[in-house]
Amino acid sequence: MRAIEISSFGAPEVLRLVERPRPVPAKGEVLIRVAASGVNRPDVIQRQGHYAPPPGASDIPGLEIAGVVEAGDLSGDNPFGIAIGDPVCALLAGGGYAEFAAGPLVQCLPVPKGLSLVEAAALPETFFTVWSNVFDRGGLGRGAQGKDETLLVQGGSSGIGVTAIQFARALGHRVFATAGSDEKCRACEALGAEVAINYRTQDFVEIVKARTQGRGVDVILDMVAGDYVPRELNALAEDGRLVLIATLGGAKGQVDFGQVMRRRLIVTGSTLRPRPVEFKAQVARALHRTIWPLVESGRIRPVIHSVFPASDAARAHALMESSAHIGKIVLTWD
Numbered sequence: 001m002r003a004i005e006i007s008s009f010g011a012p013e014v015l016r017l018v019e020r021p022r023p024v025p026a027k028g029e030v031l032i033r034v035a036a037s038g039v040n041r042p043d044v045i046q047r048q049g050h051y052a053p054p055p056g057a058s059d060i061p062g063l064e065i066a067g068v069v070e071a072g073d074l075s076g077d078n079p080f081g082i083a084i085g086d087p088v089c090a091l092l093a094g095g096g097y098a099e100f101a102a103g104p105l106v107q108c109l110p111v112p113k114g115l116s117l118v119e120a121a122a123l124p125e126t127f128f129t130v131w132s133n134v135f136d137r138g139g140l141g142r143g144a145q146g147k148d149e150t151l152l153v154q155g156g157s158s159g160i161g162v163t164a165i166q167f168a169r170a171l172g173h174r175v176f177a178t179a180g181s182d183e184k185c186r187a188c189e190a191l192g193a194e195v196a197i198n199y200r201t202q203d204f205v206e207i208v209k210a211r212t213q214g215r216g217v218d219v220i221l222d223m224v225a226g227d228y229v230p231r232e233l234n235a236l237a238e239d240g241r242l243v244l245i246a247t248l249g250g251a252k253g254q255v256d257f258g259q260v261m262r263r264r265l266i267v268t269g270s271t272l273r274p275r276p277v278e279f280k281a282q283v284a285r286a287l288h289r290t291i292w293p294l295v296e297s298g299r300i301r302p303v304i305h306s307v308f309p310a311s312d313a314a315r316a317h318a319l320m321e322s323s324a325h326i327g328k329i330v331l332t333w334d
């Protein structure tokens with residue numbers, strides 16, 4: 001099969017189209033003929049040599065795909081009744097930039113009605129990440145304010161951001177977002193953010209406080225960290241939760257723990273890729289139950305900025321690194 005490998009760590013050009021043997025599905029896994037592979041920032045970080053695949057995962061990058069089930073073990077837990085020949089999208093721990101990929105059956109979901117395989121390939125990584133961090137870990141909606149709880153999404157125009165804004169809005173929450181340009185801010189508002197804040201020219205703490213009558217927001221989803229953290233604690237309401245999913249602005253920052261105690265704040269975070277299959281299976285069920293109907297009704301939609309043939313993976317990565325995109329970038333296999 002054809003695959004894109006990381007020939008050595010470095011610039012986008014290190015991505016090479018090569019021939020590799022087809023993966024062999026293990027017990028509980030299926031082999032998928034891949035139509036499209038989603039591109040995510042973690043793939044870029046892996047290519048740069050800063051994000052090794054977890055033990056046992058393929059060295060080929062790629063955390064999400066959509067395609068058709070070709071073969072595999074369907075005898076075990078099969079929550080969505082998937083059969084050979086069915087179109088699916090799947091969350092992977094690696095190996096997605098290839099014509100064939102193997103992964104656990106419980107991490108495959110049926111392609112939502114009305115979506116193409118290219119659109120479906122843009123769902124798994126951000127959908128699993130946002131669900132498990134904003135709703136499970138951050139508990140949006142489970143706090144004292146219930147449905148009235150509010151969310152601030154940092155990096156609102158990222159692949160993660162466009163998903164987080166839409167999920168929270170579709171489930172009835174007020175959402176604020178930040179982004180690095182006015183154009184990106186308008187895109188966040190079109191997706192349902194009540195107001196999007198250009199972090200280069202405006203202060204998100206001030207604006208979020210003004211919009212919430214000085215109270216602050218209940219949950220913040222953040223990929224920046226560093227010197228954002230003390231400002232984020234100021235922007236949280238009492239009992240608020242800060243959920244970190246990346247440290248693009250640096251892994252270290254100064255925190256006033258007195259404020260954490262006085263205002264009962266929670267600082268937490270997680271990384272999806274190394275979590276066990278059983279955890280991902282639970283998230284898949286929750287997404288299928290709560291989010292899939294909203295995708296099928298058109299309330300939540302994939303936001304795709306660009307589609308490249310897989311042989312142009314280097315161009316796709318260069319685009320992601322430029323941060324000119326709004327939403328997702330997808331590779332296709334013909």
Ligand SMILES: NC(=O)c1ccc[n+]([C@@H]2O[C@H](COP(=O)([O-])OP(=O)(O)OC[C@H]3O[C@@H](n4cnc5c(N)ncnc54)[C@H](OP(=O)(O)O)[C@@H]3O)[C@@H](O)[C@H]2O)c1
Nearest residue numbers: 040041129155158159160179180223245246270271272323
């Ligand atoms: N923990 C997990 O399980 C998990 C899973 C998936 C992804 N992630 C992380 O989530 C992040 C988003 O992933 P993605 O695939 O959606 O990538 P993406 O589309 O490339 O988004 C990256 C975003 O980061 C924003 N950004 C970069 N530096 C910033 C800064 N200093 N201040 C504010 N915003 C900044 C950029 O916005 P502007 O261009 O507007 O600045 C851009 O929208 C990545 O860091 C990724 O590693 C974590």
